[in-house]
Amino acid sequence: MIYLNNVSKTYPNGTVGIKPTSLSIEKGEFVFITGNSGSGKSTLLKLMLKEVEPTHGKISINGREITKLKRRQVPYLRRDVAVVFQDFRLLPNKTVYENVAFAMQVVQASSKEIRRAVPVVLGLVGLAKKARCYPHELSGGEQQRTAIARAIVNNSPILIADEPTGNLDPSTSWEIMNLLLDINMRGVTVIVATHEREMVNLLKKREIEVSNGIIVKDTYEGGYHDEV
Ligand code: ADP
Ligand code: ADP
Numbered sequence: 001m002i003y004l005n006n007v008s009k010t011y012p013n014g015t016v017g018i019k020p021t022s023l024s025i026e027k028g029e030f031v032f033i034t035g036n037s038g039s040g041k042s043t044l045l046k047l048m049l050k051e052v053e054p055t056h057g058k059i060s061i062n063g064r065e066i067t068k069l070k071r072r073q074v075p076y077l078r079r080d081v082a083v084v085f086q087d088f089r090l091l092p093n094k095t096v097y098e099n100v101a102f103a104m105q106v107v108q109a110s111s112k113e114i115r116r117a118v119p120v121v122l123g124l125v126g127l128a129k130k131a132r133c134y135p136h137e138l139s140g141g142e143q144q145r146t147a148i149a150r151a152i153v154n155n156s157p158i159l160i161a162d163e164p165t166g167n168l169d170p171s172t173s174w175e176i177m178n179l180l181l182d183i184n185m186r187g188v189t190v191i192v193a194t195h196e197r198e199m200v201n202l203l204k205k206r207e208i209e210v211s212n213g214i215i216v217k218d219t220y221e222g223g224y225h226d227e228v
């Protein structure tokens with residue numbers, strides 16, 4: 001589903017983000033990306049989101065080589081790969097309902113589809129009663145649930161989360177992680193960059209650890225797998 005073939009990223013100022021790396025993530029996996037600050041986690045995610053271009057190598061997602069996509073084709077990639085961030089990035093002047101609806105408007109869903117899908121996804125993330133609230137009226141956990149609802153409402157097969165619990169207290173962090181696990185159980189491939197060592201250890205999911213731009217650990221235990 002996601003293949004990185006000998007991918008490296010050196011930023012224009014010469015800083016190395018990721019050294020040549022090959023990696024594959026299969027449909028339906030739940031993967032943690034771990035490592036210290038500055039190790040290259042975000043670079044790896046941004047490469048998969050086409051927010052940065054690799055210096056060398058190829059990246060393909062769902063059989064499509066994203067490194068070949070033109071800038072203007074990136075919105076189509078967002079249908080395959082949804083994303084949530086540490087700082088939520090909700091639209092402050094839109095309600096919970098409107099934030100989620102807006103993501104569907106962007107991909108030209110009809111009003112009918114929007115009216116059907118938004119309440120369903122708000123129910124799924126436990127926010128049915130908060131539909132009319134504005135982001136500033138919500139707790140951090142509720143804001144992150146809204147961001148997750150917005151990310152999944154278009155049924156993207158892949159969800160990338162960059163430090164999704166970085167701004168949340170421990171119990172809220174567990175709620176958000178459980179929600180991501182639920183979403184994974186529904187068939188979505190979920191990739192989570194995190195510092196939360198305790199969660200990673202307890203959940204026993206695949207862990208890819210990055211250090212100084214190199215994958216130093218990958219606990220993949222599945223069946224068939226390309227040599228990485
Ligand atoms: P992490 O997400 O693990 O904290 P990053 O991928 O953000 O790590 O960073 C990896 C390395 O790349 C760091 O040395 C960081 O300073 C550098 N870096 C990240 N973004 C840029 C950028 N836009 N320009 C230059 N260097 C960058
Ligand atoms: P439209 O006329 O554009 O189809 P809607 O009836 O979908 O409008 O929505 C009108 C307003 O009501 C929107 O701003 C939206 O925020 C709000 N709204 C619609 N449905 C719900 C709902 N199930 N829960 C909360 N707010 C809703």
